[in-house]
Amino acid sequence: MPTLDIPNAQFSKKQWLLSELQSAGLRIGAAARTAPSRSGGAGPTDHKAVTVHGSTIMVPIHTRGAASSPFSTGEIAENGSAPLFYEGETIATVQFPPEPKFYALSTADGIPYWKIAQLHSERVLATTLLQTCIRYGNSTTRCQFCAIGESLKAGRTIKEKSPTQLAEVAAAAKRLDRIDNVVLTTGTPPTPDRGAAVLAAAAYAIKQATHLPIQAQCEPPDDFQWFVKLLASGVDSLGMHLEAWDEQVRHRIMPGKAEVPTSYYLEAFSAAVKVFGRGQVSTYLLAGLGDSVDSLLSGCRQLISLGVYPFVVPFVPVTGTPLAGHPPPSAEFMTAVLAPLGAMLTEAGMTSDTVKAGCAKCGACSSLSSFEKSPSTTCSHA
């Protein structure tokens, strides 16, 4: 049986496998292709949820790199399991979550529920409220990694989701598929609230219908009173996504969004933590876009000291975006960031299991949570 080459004895085999899978991607058999996956949409995408060694992670499958990954799967059994191969040899068994039951339903006016919201990982209902963005239509402002317009163009979603539609879908997803939290994100509208108003309206309707924990994600609004309004509307956790730490990287990768300087994000984080609490405010940092290990860790240290959870995820090159050919970070790079970051979060008492809702709680887009609370200086290779 082949063994994964674990270059550093401080990592367990599981931590290494999760990081390798997210970096290299997975070639899947034809049958496994029918399991739910994310293609297009806001932020990181082109993934499929895969459970391996008890952890569910999102693994790239639709990307160019995944087509030549050393990882592949065989035939999927009726119970959703399939052998995981590394260079053709079996190394583990993986599980694909079944198609959610709520995907079979439609609204009274004929819109399929899956076009309104999607299952992420195992228990998260996620939706992009506004599937358009002021920055997306122009190559001088567009975030280079984003595919928010692609799923709309392909007819896999609708342009705007109303609070009523969302409440209906969330109630069904809770009842039929045991969804336990909701992620609301949005393309950035041309209004100074940066989408906070539509997020508040949607959160209110979903909370009334389901009482589920909700994370809202937007750019920092002009008026930080929006944080109080979001909380009052039922939002439990807030994400404001820097995406990269170094200003030069930010300007190169997302020229429009980088017009909002990191210093303004830091002000917004401080104000939001006062409202939502330590660890209930988070940010995405995409590793592999140019930030060094040291730069990411120094940024994370600063963010944690403000009470912000830095959700560091490996960049996934998405088909149809300007960065489709950009390589993902190596597993070595990811573990060099995630191992010390996991220890920092553990020490700060801000681990993912303390987050009420959203990406930091779900954790499927990064192996970060596997490095939290782990005795990272010892190796079990288990």
Ligand code: SF4
């Ligand atoms: S971490 Fe966020 S984007 Fe990734 S699967 Fe979970 S909810 Fe979706």
